[in-house]
Amino acid sequence: MKITTILGARPQFVKASVVSNAFKNSGIKETIIHTGQHFDAQMSDIFFQDLNLPQPNHHLNIHSLNHGAMTGRMMEQIESLLLEDKPDWVCVYGDTNSTIAGALVAAKLNIPIMHIEAGLRSYNREMPEEINRVVTDHLAKLLLAPTQLAVECLKKEGIYTGVHCVGDVMMDAILTFNNRARETSDILNKYKLCPQSFYLATIHRPSNTDNCQRLSAILENLTKLNLPVVFPIHPRAQAKIEQHSLSHYLSNHKIIAIPPVSYLDMLMLESNCCAIVTDSGGVQKEAYIFQRPCFTLRNETEWKETLDVGWNHLVQPENLSDAIINFTQPSQSPALYGNGNACKKIVEILTSKKINVKE
Numbered sequence: 001m002k003i004t005t006i007l008g009a010r011p012q013f014v015k016a017s018v019v020s021n022a023f024k025n026s027g028i029k030e031t032i033i034h035t036g037q038h039f040d041a042q043m044s045d046i047f048f049q050d051l052n053l054p055q056p057n058h059h060l061n062i063h064s065l066n067h068g069a070m071t072g073r074m075m076e077q078i079e080s081l082l083l084e085d086k087p088d089w090v091c092v093y094g095d096t097n098s099t100i101a102g103a104l105v106a107a108k109l110n111i112p113i114m115h116i117e118a119g120l121r122s123y124n125r126e127m128p129e130e131i132n133r134v135v136t137d138h139l140a141k142l143l144l145a146p147t148q149l150a151v152e153c154l155k156k157e158g159i160y161t162g163v164h165c166v167g168d169v170m171m172d173a174i175l176t177f178n179n180r181a182r183e184t185s186d187i188l189n190k191y192k193l194c195p196q197s198f199y200l201a202t203i204h205r206p207s208n209t210d211n212c213q214r215l216s217a218i219l220e221n222l223t224k225l226n227l228p229v230v231f232p233i234h235p236r237a238q239a240k241i242e243q244h245s246l247s248h249y250l251s252n253h254k255i256i257a258i259p260p261v262s263y264l265d266m267l268m269l270e271s272n273c274c275a276i277v278t279d280s281g282g283v284q285k286e287a288y289i290f291q292r293p294c295f296t297l298r299n300e301t302e303w304k305e306t307l308d309v310g311w312n313h314l315v316q317p318e319n320l321s322d323a324i325i326n327f328t329q330p331s332q333s334p335a336l337y338g339n340g341n342a343c344k345k346i347v348e349i350l351t352s353k354k355i356n357v358k359e
């Protein structure tokens, strides 16, 4: 069996690190196309180095463009490669422009699509990711959902067949790499951080970075928290902070502003912090898995189950400090994201004699 995987953004490297290795171990031949959406050392190369992710077979180097131009250029090059490669499946992850570019091309070439992390919905179509998810799910033949809630979201859109609830591959990634993170990461030493003595913040969604007032309110309120905040800054946030002349917040003694960190360093920061402030999808889940209170700077989330169990709260910047102080630790933390065998299930489905796929 031949699979062509199309990826290009940080969270996809984390997911592929475990899935690609599962493909390899089961004899599935994989070709990886890296679109280049995330391209620099800290946002891309380091994940390939640290996580045993096979080097991409093709690198398209397409980035820093508006959505239409980026997706269009990706599609053009992906089409040539798929026509040459003729894979049995195209594998896409999550909800980025690389996801939708791969899915649209594969669908038009009649190559079946497997979508890992299918069925996520924020129900906010102003989020570019929401459009990418919806379209990809409607084109995919094999929908690999991380949770039962995702399965229900697909049903609401009339998608019943081809859906498999396999658990979340990010759970597999944590279980695979957490020991290595503990053994090799130097991040706590490097920034002189004691466990449980700092908060961790990540911000990169346009709804938080692109409006000067909103971004300023977020940074201002981070400086008001009772402990220092480690803030690995995504390139989009960094660019917007500079563009909006907000760099002075980064020299405030309460903010430890650092470049984006490796996944292994991130696991150490997440598992040792007091609480997490974020607008990331993946980080909300990781906070839950590490049983860290999470405060999500958004109006809604596609990871709704983390809200339902009480470990995650949607907050506005001005309420952040109060929300953290008033947080009550829930008594329960059920295994929302599976037991770390999502990759195994995906491979079993792909190699089974009779796969349930969408017509």
Ligand code: UDP
Pocket (backbone or CB within 6 Å): 010, 011, 014, 202, 204, 232, 233, 259, 260, 261, 262, 263, 264, 266, 267, 279, 280, 281, 282, 283, 286
């Ligand atoms: N991450 C990382 N370094 C960082 C920030 C995040 O390795 O400095 C990891 C994080 O642990 C998670 C993934 O990147 O596995 C989440 O990616 P991101 O927040 O960029 O995207 P989203 O999940 O919102 O799509």
